[in-house]
Each structure stands twice: as C-alpha cells, then as structure tokens.
Amino acid sequence: MSPSSEVLTSAEATVPDDEELAERLRGETLSERPWIELLPWLAEYRQGPGLLADDEIVVNAWIPSSPAETLTDANQERFCHRIAERYVADRPSRTLIDDFPQVRAGAEPLPLPRAAREALTTNGVDTIAELMTRSVGDIGRLPGIGPITLVNLVARLVARSAVIHADPSDSAVPADAELRAFLTSLSERDRLVLYDRILASRPRTQSELAGMLGTSRERVTQIDRGLRQRLARSLAATPGLRALEAEMIRRADPVIEIDSLMDDFPTLGTSVGEPGIPLWHLLTAAAPNLIAVDDWIIRGTLKAVAAATRATVDSLANPEDLAPIQAVADRLGLSLESTRRWLRRSGYAFLGDHAIPSTASTGDLVAAYLSTADASQTFDEIVAGLTAFPRAPSSIRNALVSDDRIVKTDRNSYGLQRWGMQQYVPVHVQIDRILAAARGPVALATVIDEITGAYEVTEASVRAYASAGDFVTRDDMVMRRTRPYSPRKSPTRTRGLYRDGDTIHWSTTATAAHVKGSAFNLPSALAGIVGIAPGTPVQLATRHGPQSFMWVSVQARSGTIKRFITELGLAEGDPIVLDFMPGRFDVRAADVDATGSPTSQILARLGRPRRGRVSKAAISEILQESLWLPDADAGSIVATLRQRKEFDLADLVESVLR
Numbered sequence: 152m153s154p155s156s157e158v159l160t161s162a163e164a165t166v167p168d169d170e171e172l173a174e175r176l177r178g179e180t181l182s183e184r185p186w187i188e189l190l191p192w193l194a195e196y197r198q199g200p201g202l203l204a205d206d207e208i209v210v211n212a213w214i215p216s217s218p219a220e221t222l223t224d225a226n227q228e229r230f231c232h233r234i235a236e237r238y239v240a241d242r243p244s245r246t247l248i249d250d251f252p253q254v255r256a257g258a259e260p261l262p263l264p265r266a267a268r269e270a271l272t273t274n275g276v277d278t279i280a281e282l283m284t285r286s287v288g289d290i291g292r293l294p295g296i297g298p299i300t301l302v303n304l305v306a307r308l309v310a311r312s313a314v315i316h317a318d319p320s321d322s323a324v325p326a327d328a329e330l331r332a333f334l335t336s337l338s339e340r341d342r343l344v345l346y347d348r349i350l351a352s353r354p355r356t357q358s359e360l361a362g363m364l365g366t367s368r369e370r371v372t373q374i375d376r377g378l379r380q381r382l383a384r385s386l387a388a389t390p391g392l393r394a395l396e397a398e399m400i401r402r403a404d405p406v407i408e409i410d411s412l413m414d415d416f417p418t419l420g421t422s423v424g425e426p427g428i429p430l431w432h433l434l435t436a437a438a439p440n441l442i443a444v445d446d447w448i449i450r451g452t453l454k455a456v457a458a459a460t461r462a463t464v465d466s467l468a469n470p471e472d473l474a475p476i477q478a479v480a481d482r483l484g485l486s487l488e489s490t491r492r493w494l495r496r497s498g499y500a501f502l503g504d505h506a507i508p509s510t511a512s513t514g515d516l517v518a519a520y521l522s523t524a525d526a527s528q529t530f531d532e533i534v535a536g537l538t539a540f541p542r543a544p545s546s547i548r549n550a551l552v553s554d555d556r557i558v559k560t561d562r563n564s565y566g567l568q569r570w571g572m573q574q575y576v577p578v579h580v581q582i583d584r585i586l587a588a589a590r591g592p593v594a595l596a597t598v599i600d601e602i603t604g605a606y607e608v609t610e611a612s613v614r615a616y617a618s619a620g621d622f623v624t625r626d627d628m629v630m631r632r633t634r635p636y637s638p639r640k641s642p643t644r645t646r647g648l649y650r651d652g653d654t655i656h657w658s659t660t661a662t663a664a665h666v667k668g669s670a671f672n673l674p675s676a677l678a679g680i681v682g683i684a685p686g687t688p689v690q691l692a693t694r695h696g697p698q699s700f701m702w703v704s705v706q707a708r709s710g711t712i713k714r715f716i717t718e719l720g721l722a723e724g725d726p727i728v729l730d731f732m733p734g735r736f737d738v739r740a741a742d743v744d745a746t747g748s749p750t751s752q753i754l755a756r757l758g759r760p761r762r763g764r765v766s767k768a769a770i771s772e773i774l775q776e777s778l779w780l781p782d783a784d785a786g787s788i789v790a791t792l793r794q795r796k797e798f799d800l801a802d803l804v805e806s807v808l809r
Contacts, residue, residue, distance in 0.1 A: 179314035180315045181217070181222055181313055181315070182217060182218050182219060182253075182315050184217055185215050185217055185415070185416075185417070186217065186313075187215055188416050188417065189218070189312045189313065190234075190250065190251065190309070191252075191395060191416070192398070193211075193234075194214070194401075194402065195401070196211050196237075198210070199211065203230065203233050215414075222313060228306075231306040231313075232303075232306045234305075234306070234309050235302045235304075235305035235308075235309055238250070239287050239298065239302055239305055245286055245287075246284065246286055247282065247283045247284075247286065248283040249393055251308045251309075251311070252389075253311065254279065254311045267303060270300065271293070273294075274294065274296075276290070329385045329386070329389050330385060330386070330424065330430075332385070333381060333382060333385040334424035334428075340364055340374065341374065341378055343360065343363065343364065344360060344371065345378055347360065348360060348371075350433075352443075352445075357371045379436065382436060383437040385437075386433070386437050395418070395434060399412065399419075399431070399438070399441060400441065402484065403441060404483075405449055405450050405459045405460070405483070406447050406448070406449045406456055406460070406483065406485070407448050407484075408446060408447055408485065408489040408493070409431060409448060410446065411486060412431065412448065413431065419431040419434070435448055446492075460493070464479055464494070466482075467479060467482065470569060471522040472508060473505045473519045473523065474505060475505055475506075476491060476494070476501070476504055476505060476506050477504065479494065479506060502519055502523060503523055507519050513542050513546045513549070516537055516540055516542065517533060517537070517550045517565075518567060520533055521557070521565065523536075524536070527560040527561065527565060528565060529563050530544075530548065530565070533547060533551070543667060545668070555568065556568050556569070558572060558574045558575075560572050560573070560575055562575065562606055562608055573605075578613060578616040579621070579704050579705065581602050582598060582602075582622055583621070585597075585598055585602075586622075586630070592629060593630075594627060594628060595614070595624055595627045595628065596627070598613060598617060598629050599613045615705065616704070616705060617629045619705040621686070640675055641779070642779050643780060644676075644795065645795070647659050649757045649777040649778070650777055650779060651759055652776075655730070655731040656729070656730055656758030657673075658726070659726075659727060660725070661721050661723055661724060662723060665713065665716050666713065667713070668713035670709060670711060671709055672706050673706075673709055675707065678700075678706075681700060683707040684702055684707075685702045687702065688700060688701040688702070691734060691736035692734060692735050692736070693735065694737070695715065695718075698710060712738050715738035716738070719739070725740065726740070726743050727739065727740060727741055728740075730758070741755075741758075742761070749803050749806055750764075750765040751765075753770060753800065753807065754770075756797075756799075756800045757773065757777045767807060767808060770804075770807055770808070771788070774804060778791055778792075785804075785808035788804060788808070789804055792804060
C-alpha cells in the first residue's frame, strides 16, 4: 500500500449537521487501548505521512497512544475527520468490517446525517451490518454518494472504534468466545496434535505422534490439517482477529519480532484457553503462510526467508560485502535492534554499524574494516578495529600481505586496491629505482628527499638502507655495491652460533614468530656461512619439505618453522637448536639438562651429543672448532664466551680448563 497525498481538507469534510459526531463522542467513555490496536491499518503510517497535520514535530507519534490520551472535546471532530480523509484516499478497496473490527456490525440504523442516511437507504444499505460488508469504493459508486458523505461515514466508524461499548463482546479480547469454544471442543487426540505439533516450539514428528496415538502417519497429517482448518474458521468468524492476522501477515515481510509485534498490539499477548496459549501463536498456526521460529514470525518457509534476508543484505553491501544495518532494517521493516538480532540469527556478524557474513575470512574482515574507515589505516589501527573478531595479529598481517584487495600505501599503512592509491614499495627497492633512473650514483640528500617526500619514512631509515645490502654510501653519494657482501659480525662473536664439522648449530629460544608461523631474522654471520645474500636465496631439504631462506631488505630471513615447533610440542620460550648441514636443515629441542659432568654439559650447550669422559685437551679442541678459534688457549676461549654474553657456558668451560 502506498499512502496517497490526495486527501480532502478538513474544511471540505465538515458539513453543517456534522456536529452530531461531536455530541456522540461527548457521551461515551473513550477506550484506553492503543489506536494501533483498535485500527490495525494505522501501523502502515508509523513512518508517515502525517495524518493529523503536515507539520507534526514527530510524525504520527499519537498512534501508539489511546483515544483516552489523545481525544478531547476540542479536537475529537477534526481528529476523526483527518483519519477518515486519509482512509478514503488510500484504502478504497478494503472491506470496512476488516479495517474497523471494533464496530459492531448489527442491525442498528446508520449513524449518519439524515441526507446521507437517506441516500444510502435508497441504494439498499439500511443497517450497519449491510454497510460493513462494503468498501468505501463500493459505497462511493452509489448514486447520490459524494466524497463528503464518505468522509463523514468513515469519521463515524473511527469514532465508534475509539469508545468503549457496553457489550462485552466488543471489549479487550475479541477472540475469547470463538477460541475458547474451539479449544474446549477438542478431543484428547486433537489436543495432543495441537499442543505437541502445531503449537510446539519443537514439534513432534508425524512418526512420533503416530506411535503415541496408535495410528498411521497419514492419519496424523489428516488430523493436523483438519485442526488448522477449524482454527482458521474460528478466527475468521471474528472481524477483529481477521484484522490482526492481516496486520501480522503485512508486518512479517518477510519477518517480524514477536515482542515488537506485541508492543504495537498488546492483545496478541493475551493467553487463551487452558493451558494459556498466546493469541499470536494461534493466529500464526491458523495462517497458511506464517511460521513461528523462536522469537520471530516469518512469512513463508525458513529457507525462503533466509534467502530473502541474504538477498536484501547482498543488495545493500559494498564491494567488501559490508552492508549498513540501518539500511537493512529499513528494507526489512524492522527496528534497528530487531534487525541486529535477526541478522545475528541469520549468520551475520557486526563491524560497527555494518553487517558482514560471520564466515568472513581474515582478509574479508580487514578489507571490510578499511572500507568503513574510508582512508588508509596503520597495522595497529586495523588490529584495534577488529578486536570484536578472534584474529591473531599475525593472521591480520598475513592478510595484509596476501590479499589482492589490499595495498600497502606507506611503510605501515594499508588501503584498498579499488581506491587507486599509489602502492608503497620497500626503501631498498626505491633506492634501486632511483639509481637505475640515474644510471649511476646519486647524492644521498637527493635519495632522502625523494623517498621521505613520497612516504612516511625517516631520514635515518633511508641512510641505513643506503649503506647496507646491495648499496654503499661513500662521500655522501649512494651507489651499488661492487664487492661481495660480508657479514657485519663474525661467527666467533655471534652468540649461540657453533661449528661442528660441516654442520652449524644455532642455539636460540622459540619466539612468538616461531610458534605462530611467521618468518624471522637470521644472524648475519650465519647468513654468510649458509650463503644467503642480497639476490641469493637458499633452499635446504628437511623432513618436512624444503626450507627457504632469503635476503629481505637489509637482513637475512628464514621461512616459517612452525611445522617443526608443532611436531616437537614446543612453546614460546623453550630453548631450541637450528641445525644447518650441507644441503639440509633441521630443528630440535635443546638439551638443557643441568645434570651430568661439566664436560657433558658443555657438549650439550654446543649443540653436540653428550659423551662419557672427555679429556681436557679434547674439550679444548672441540671448543676451538665450535667458536672458530684455532689454537686458542683457555683464557681466549673463556673471554670469547663472556664477550658473547654466554656466561653460564663460560663458567663451565673455565671450571674444566683451568
């Protein structure tokens, strides 16, 4: 229904003898039930247009209120006429008895001024009962009936709906008599099917009921169908219930929260029969196209409504599958909070004021967060923005690197590829491009200005990169390195690095990067021994497949060793040894057992297997080899270990060699 703006003004609607309407209302007790319950079709105007005035501060805020709260002697005539004008304009084909369920359709004479009453009587409409079976469109086509008469007629129906009638059959629970009669007429067999299947939150299957009743599944289906038909007839016999059912069907498009429905129509929460059944549940069971699911009423099958919800969200989603919740709420006709609850039930999570499928990958979440920020974000900002989702920082960092939708826009900032922003490249690559463009050395100041002017990179960083790896700075000129790269620190001075024939042992501690599966840095001396250098990656065989080592920026890095850590059952902080052998690589738990002889403990610390008795001369030779100290005396060995800050090992060696 699309509310029309073509309505009569109040001046057009008022006729000289229409003061009778005001007189009728002055003698009546006004109802304390909400207008939206007395005239369910008013729910269609909750969001406008205004019914009483075009300049209402809060459009139609009176609809949830009652006639007792809104009508006065001064405003009641105009109030009823303004509602009538809108009704005549917007609902010409609706049968009056369905839209005015509180009006008693009896044999009373028509409540109209004499001229209008005579015009209807001439056309065979003598009583309210005859009038209520027609629509205003039907009545308006009768000879002698004009728009003013129609508005006056509907205004009286509005007025009658607003008062409390002496007849109890017109009071708060219009369904009471018909429904009680239906429920009390049920046999024990019917009650079992009604309560355990039709009205149950977890219905019994046909097979279960067939076993309980000693009959066939087909017979249970017949009983079920018959009960629904009888219930529907009982409800259809009461105009007020027909109107409520129609409103439920209209609001469940495709879904409505039961609590929200009862806020607007408190009567739906009324318990009927014994045990008490909420009226909304009976109406839902009787309607062929409504289903109660948990706290919701849906129109159609759950599968169809779920598909409709997904289609609605998809139609509103941006390229990152992110849909504004308010827009979804407007499409579904739900409140914002109801929409959040329904979307959560339907498999969506929330990123601020937006919905995203709960199956979203880390890359999906990062891209979605960037789209809500609408600007480049730092890594820390992205991690903070995704705190509602259980994602490790390492997982987020991997997504930033691997997801094609995301582009690095600065040293530590990221944006979306579709924004068309310039992609950041590492400093060493920028230096390489600058030198290539110049076809020779470039002044350090020029390199610094060009790089810091384009990105948020410090001068110190540019200087460091310009003097490492493939580049060297001499006399403030940056140029390519012509001599082979040599490590900044020798193996002898590198803590935890030991030689064992052709094998190199690196004794270290498992870090968070090792446990989470991230790449990690290698000592420069180890890189030099293994042969890792700028432009020269190395790959070694392992029991878990190839292990890669490469030069990244200004240092050597190893690929993940998580598969070794997991296999060994190690955790962050556990001591480990990385073994580099000719063509092969391995990871093992370090032997840190403090028992045994000092010589056996020294061997274990050096990454070698423990042995029985070892002479002082033999242990000295082993230490000389391990530390790249040929012919060194005991004092030099101990001094080197202390310089490497390996104090415990130095103490052991000193106790053995002194």
